[in-house]
Amino acid sequence: MTVTEPNVEAARPQMSDIDVFGVTHPGLRRPINEDQFFIATVHKTLQVYSSSLPAEAMPDLTSDSRGWLFMVADGVGGRPEGEKASATALRAIAEYVTHTMRFYYRNDPQHTEATFLRDLQNAVLKSDEAVRAEAEGTATTLTMVAVRWPRAYLIQVGDSRCYRLRDGRLEQLTKDQTMAQALVDAGVLPAGAAEGSRWRHVLTGAIGGRETTPVTTPIDCRWSDVVLLCTDGLTKHVSDEEIKEQLATRKSSEAICGALLALALERGGSDNITLVAGRLRDQAPAPGGAGALSGRINAPSPSCRAPAWVGRWGSRTGRTAHSCRPRCWESSRCS
Numbered sequence: 001m002t003v004t005e006p007n008v009e010a011a012r013p014q015m016s017d018i019d020v021f022g023v024t025h026p027g028l029r030r031p032i033n034e035d036q037f038f039i040a041t042v043h044k045t046l047q048v049y050s051s052s053l054p055a056e057a058m059p060d061l062t063s064d065s066r067g068w069l070f071m072v073a074d075g076v077g078g079r080p081e082g083e084k085a086s087a088t089a090l091r092a093i094a095e096y097v098t099h100t101m102r103f104y105y106r107n108d109p110q111h112t113e114a115t116f117l118r119d120l121q122n123a124v125l126k127s128d129e130a131v132r133a134e135a136e137g138t139a140t141t142l143t144m145v146a147v148r149w150p151r152a153y154l155i156q157v158g159d160s161r162c163y164r165l166r167d168g169r170l171e172q173l174t175k176d177q178t179m180a181q182a183l184v185d186a187g188v189l190p191a192g193a194a195e196g197s198r199w200r201h202v203l204t205g206a207i208g209g210r211e212t213t214p215v216t217t218p219i220d221c222r223w224s225d226v227v228l229l230c231t232d233g234l235t236k237h238v239s240d241e242e243i244k245e246q247l248a249t250r251k252s253s254e255a256i257c258g259a260l261l262a263l264a265l266e267r268g269g270s271d272n273i274t275l276v277a278g279r280l281r282d283q284a285p286a287p288g289g290a291g292a293l294s295g296r297i298n299a300p301s302p303s304c305r306a307p308a309w310v311g312r313w314g315s316r317t318g319r320t321a322h323s324c325r326p327r328c329w330e331s332s333r334c335s
Contacts, residue, residue: 158206
């Protein structure tokens with residue numbers, strides 16, 4: 001009997017299968033939002049310099065998606081211009097991925113998984129260099145997921161988290177780089193005591209900080225997985241069990257982010273709050289598909305008093321200033 005390998009390319013999700021949404025909110029007590037998020041898809045593209053072909057005869061010269069990139073970053077509180085550190089880190093990684101990483105060469109025998117992981121670590125170290133050069137004296141956390149179906153690669157510095165819901169079980173795929181977690185690992189604190197420790201928010205690693213130690217983790221992808229990246233502004237107010245309940249609803253990523261954000265705000269919103277949720281659709285997409293501009297953004301909480309940055313897969317990340325009511329966002333189809 002001949003055993004055939006699964007056709008990964010045939011099973012690879014298409015743009016219409018992907019439901020990813022990101023939101024960041026300053027919370028209710030902080031005057032400045034030092035968090036950032038980033039959602040991107042990676043393509044091969046040909047940019048035409050000049051041609052005798054008429055524009056209408058020119059084919060689409062951008063390939064299907066070859067990978068996806070999701071990031072959250074939390075500028076370290078108590079330092080000047082934390083928002084500059086988080087923004088600088090994400091920009092530097094985006095530039096490295098665009099110009100240096102061979103992200104989509106899945107058939108290149110020289111480009112193994114180990115090489116790709118090394119590239120990801122180099123991207124993070126480049127972002128560390130950029131923060132030290134452009135935002136000296138600042139620091140930021142970073143949690144990033146790079147997807148090359150059917151694998152994903154998680155990389156983390158600091159205490160922003162990545163969760164995955166699989167088969168009804170919530171897994172925290174990252175380990176906090178905090179003094180509290182280090183004390184647990186050393187046996188000084190009992191397991192589970194980190195959450196209530198006064199050392200919980202003292203970082204042992206950060207981009208631009210005293211120590212930058214990127215931790216990379218390769219993971220497999222399943223169609224039914226639901227993934228959440230978040231900063232600690234969420235987990236200060238929302239428990240893992242409540243996160244699990246929301247991810248298990250199989251609602252849209254926007255609905256998941258909105259529900260979790262509302263919970264954090266209702267319980268005080270003591271810090272900046274950022275979330276990126278991602279899932280694959282288990283039914284046919286609505287007309288227009290995931291590649292269309294999002295039509296409407298709803299205010300996440302009746303207690304909201306400040307602008308939030310929001311972004312949906314397939315549309316440009318932008319700012320929607322809402323005053324406790326829905327507003328249209330960058331879409332001519334809004335009614």
